[in-house]
Amino acid sequence: MDRDDAETVLSATRRLLDAMIERNGVARDDLVSVLFTATEDLRSVFPAEAARRMGLAKVPLLCAREIAVEGAMPQVVRVLMHFHGDLGLDDVVHVYLDGAESLRDDLE
Numbered sequence: 001m002d003r004d005d006a007e008t009v010l011s012a013t014r015r016l017l018d019a020m021i022e023r024n025g026v027a028r029d030d031l032v033s034v035l036f037t038a039t040e041d042l043r044s045v046f047p048a049e050a051a052r053r054m055g056l057a058k059v060p061l062l063c064a065r066e067i068a069v070e071g072a073m074p075q076v077v078r079v080l081m082h083f084h085g086d087l088g089l090d091d092v093v094h095v096y097l098d099g100a101e102s103l104r105d106d107l108e
Contacts, residue, residue: 001075001098006045009038013050013077016097020081023093032082033060039076040068047077076100 001012013036020026034056036047048061066076096104 001042001077004042004044004075009042009045009047009077010050010053012098013047013079014054016077016079016095017051017054017081019095019097020079020093023095024083024085024087026081026083026085028056028059030084031056031059032084033062034082035080036061036063037066037078037080038063039066039072039074041074042077047079073100073103076103 001008017034021028034048034051036051038047046063048063051059051061066072066078094104
């Protein structure tokens with residue numbers, strides 16, 4: 001993300017949610033809950049609003065603040081999605097977009 005305004009945060013969050021759902025073949029009815037975290041420099045909007053705008057009205061959503069760690073990547077929204085499915089832990093596709101891949105040494 002290059003700035004903290006509502007439309008930028010919501011658009012980036014929606015792209016992440018869409019990719020997570022698509023890459024893991026998750027039906028919306030299989031969603032149990034979604035936890036969003038945002039770094040302290042993102043204050044314009046709750047990332048969960050992106051899920052509501054997608055029509056996820058019945059899915060429990062929660063937003064939280066990331067721990068402020070010196071040198072951490074700025075302007076990051078993270079999503080932890082709980083869903084029913086037949087995927088094993090090795091089969092779940094973890095999605096990192098827009099440079100967030102650098103948060104995982106094994107993905108570079």
